[in-house]
Amino acid sequence: MGDSVREHTTIAAPIGDVLSVLHAIESYPDWARDLKEATVLARDAEGRATQARFRAAGFGYSTHYTLDYDHSVPGRLAWRQSSGEVTRKLDGHYDLVDNGDGTTDVAYELEVELIIPVPGFVKRRTAHKITHTALPALKARVEGDPEPPAVTSEPDSAR
16 A cells, blocks of 8 residues: 655636646646656547656656546546556546635645555655645746745645
Protein backbone atom coordinates (compact mmCIF):
# COMPACT_ATOMS: atom_id res chain seq x y z
CA MET A 1 0.00 0.00 0.00
CA GLY A 2 1.20 3.48 -0.84
CA ASP A 3 1.27 6.55 1.31
CA SER A 4 -1.07 9.38 0.43
CA VAL A 5 -1.18 13.08 1.12
CA ARG A 6 -3.83 15.67 0.46
CA GLU A 7 -3.24 19.40 0.04
CA HIS A 8 -5.54 22.25 -0.88
CA THR A 9 -5.41 25.88 -1.96
CA THR A 10 -7.63 28.59 -3.37
CA ILE A 11 -6.72 30.01 -6.75
CA ALA A 12 -7.84 33.52 -7.74
CA ALA A 13 -9.22 32.44 -11.11
CA PRO A 14 -12.35 30.79 -12.49
CA ILE A 15 -12.47 27.00 -12.65
CA GLY A 16 -12.16 27.05 -16.46
CA ASP A 17 -8.79 28.80 -16.25
CA VAL A 18 -7.50 26.23 -13.75
CA LEU A 19 -8.73 23.34 -15.90
CA SER A 20 -7.07 24.87 -18.98
CA VAL A 21 -3.69 24.83 -17.25
CA LEU A 22 -4.22 21.29 -15.93
CA HIS A 23 -5.26 20.00 -19.35
CA ALA A 24 -2.20 21.57 -21.08
CA ILE A 25 0.02 18.67 -20.03
CA GLU A 26 2.80 19.41 -22.54
CA SER A 27 3.28 22.76 -20.74
CA TYR A 28 3.82 21.21 -17.29
CA PRO A 29 7.64 21.43 -17.54
CA ASP A 30 7.25 25.22 -17.95
CA TRP A 31 5.88 25.55 -14.42
CA ALA A 32 6.24 22.24 -12.55
CA ARG A 33 9.78 22.45 -11.22
CA ASP A 34 10.77 18.75 -11.20
CA LEU A 35 9.19 17.82 -14.55
CA LYS A 36 11.65 17.90 -17.42
CA GLU A 37 9.46 16.41 -20.20
CA ALA A 38 5.74 15.76 -20.70
CA THR A 39 4.41 14.04 -23.81
CA VAL A 40 0.75 13.28 -24.47
CA LEU A 41 0.47 9.75 -25.91
CA ALA A 42 -3.32 9.57 -26.38
CA ARG A 43 -6.32 11.93 -26.32
CA ASP A 44 -10.07 11.54 -26.01
CA ALA A 45 -12.64 12.87 -28.49
CA GLU A 46 -12.56 16.27 -26.72
CA GLY A 47 -8.77 16.54 -27.12
CA ARG A 48 -7.99 15.93 -23.45
CA ALA A 49 -5.02 13.71 -22.59
CA THR A 50 -5.92 10.15 -21.67
CA GLN A 51 -2.30 9.00 -21.42
CA ALA A 52 0.94 10.94 -20.97
CA ARG A 53 4.59 10.08 -20.38
CA PHE A 54 6.76 12.17 -18.09
CA ARG A 55 10.42 12.54 -17.22
CA ALA A 56 10.98 13.90 -13.76
CA ALA A 57 14.14 14.82 -11.92
CA GLY A 58 14.56 14.88 -8.20
CA PHE A 59 17.05 13.89 -5.53
CA GLY A 60 19.74 13.76 -8.23
CA TYR A 61 17.94 11.17 -10.37
CA SER A 62 15.87 11.20 -13.54
CA THR A 63 12.95 8.84 -13.98
CA HIS A 64 10.19 8.15 -16.50
CA TYR A 65 6.59 7.22 -15.78
CA THR A 66 3.30 7.03 -17.68
CA LEU A 67 -0.06 8.18 -16.35
CA ASP A 68 -3.55 7.25 -17.59
CA TYR A 69 -6.06 10.09 -17.12
CA ASP A 70 -9.74 9.86 -16.20
CA HIS A 71 -12.06 12.78 -17.00
CA SER A 72 -15.33 11.04 -16.06
CA VAL A 73 -16.10 13.08 -12.91
CA PRO A 74 -16.92 16.77 -13.50
CA GLY A 75 -14.51 19.06 -11.63
CA ARG A 76 -11.93 16.29 -11.22
CA LEU A 77 -8.78 15.41 -13.12
CA ALA A 78 -7.69 11.95 -12.00
CA TRP A 79 -4.83 9.70 -13.03
CA ARG A 80 -3.32 6.27 -12.39
CA GLN A 81 0.23 5.29 -13.12
CA SER A 82 0.44 2.59 -15.80
CA SER A 83 4.24 2.30 -15.81
CA GLY A 84 7.19 3.70 -13.92
CA GLU A 85 10.85 3.13 -13.23
CA VAL A 86 11.02 3.92 -9.49
CA THR A 87 7.34 4.18 -8.57
CA ARG A 88 4.85 1.36 -8.50
CA LYS A 89 2.01 3.78 -7.86
CA LEU A 90 1.67 7.48 -8.54
CA ASP A 91 -2.11 7.80 -8.48
CA GLY A 92 -4.02 10.92 -7.67
CA HIS A 93 -6.47 13.60 -8.59
CA TYR A 94 -7.23 17.29 -8.51
CA ASP A 95 -10.71 18.21 -7.27
CA LEU A 96 -11.87 21.68 -8.29
CA VAL A 97 -14.77 23.63 -6.81
CA ASP A 98 -16.03 26.88 -8.33
CA ASN A 99 -16.59 29.28 -5.42
CA GLY A 100 -18.90 31.50 -7.51
CA ASP A 101 -16.76 34.57 -6.86
CA GLY A 102 -14.10 34.08 -9.52
CA THR A 103 -11.99 31.83 -7.31
CA THR A 104 -11.52 28.07 -7.38
CA ASP A 105 -10.77 25.74 -4.48
CA VAL A 106 -8.33 23.03 -5.53
CA ALA A 107 -7.60 19.87 -3.58
CA TYR A 108 -4.75 17.61 -4.68
CA GLU A 109 -4.50 14.05 -3.44
CA LEU A 110 -1.61 11.78 -4.34
CA GLU A 111 -0.76 8.20 -3.41
CA VAL A 112 2.85 7.17 -3.95
CA GLU A 113 4.36 3.72 -3.71
CA LEU A 114 8.03 3.30 -4.52
CA ILE A 115 9.40 0.10 -6.09
CA ILE A 116 12.41 0.14 -3.78
CA PRO A 117 11.59 -0.74 -0.18
CA VAL A 118 12.08 2.39 1.92
CA PRO A 119 10.84 3.47 5.33
CA GLY A 120 7.31 4.88 5.47
CA PHE A 121 8.49 8.34 6.46
CA VAL A 122 10.58 8.56 3.26
CA LYS A 123 7.54 7.65 1.13
CA ARG A 124 5.39 10.19 2.96
CA ARG A 125 8.03 12.87 2.50
CA THR A 126 8.23 12.08 -1.21
CA ALA A 127 4.45 12.38 -1.64
CA HIS A 128 4.42 15.51 0.53
CA LYS A 129 7.22 17.11 -1.53
CA ILE A 130 5.33 16.47 -4.78
CA THR A 131 2.03 17.93 -3.56
CA HIS A 132 3.68 20.81 -1.69
CA THR A 133 5.53 21.78 -4.86
CA ALA A 134 2.69 21.18 -7.34
CA LEU A 135 -0.08 23.28 -5.79
CA PRO A 136 1.89 26.51 -5.31
CA ALA A 137 3.30 26.11 -8.83
CA LEU A 138 -0.19 25.54 -10.27
CA LYS A 139 -1.52 28.56 -8.37
CA ALA A 140 1.34 30.75 -9.60
CA ARG A 141 0.88 29.57 -13.20
CA VAL A 142 -2.87 30.22 -13.25
CA GLU A 143 -2.62 33.55 -11.42
CA GLY A 144 0.28 34.70 -13.60
CA ASP A 145 2.85 34.98 -10.80
CA PRO A 146 6.44 34.59 -12.04
CA GLU A 147 7.57 32.42 -9.12
CA PRO A 148 5.53 30.26 -6.74
CA PRO A 149 5.96 31.10 -3.06
CA ALA A 150 7.98 28.82 -0.82
CA VAL A 151 5.74 26.47 1.12
CA THR A 152 6.60 25.27 4.60
CA SER A 153 3.33 24.01 6.11
CA GLU A 154 2.58 20.40 6.96
CA PRO A 155 0.31 18.20 4.82
CA ASP A 156 -3.43 18.03 5.54
CA SER A 157 -3.06 14.32 6.16
CA ALA A 158 -0.62 11.49 5.72
CA ARG A 159 -1.45 7.82 6.01
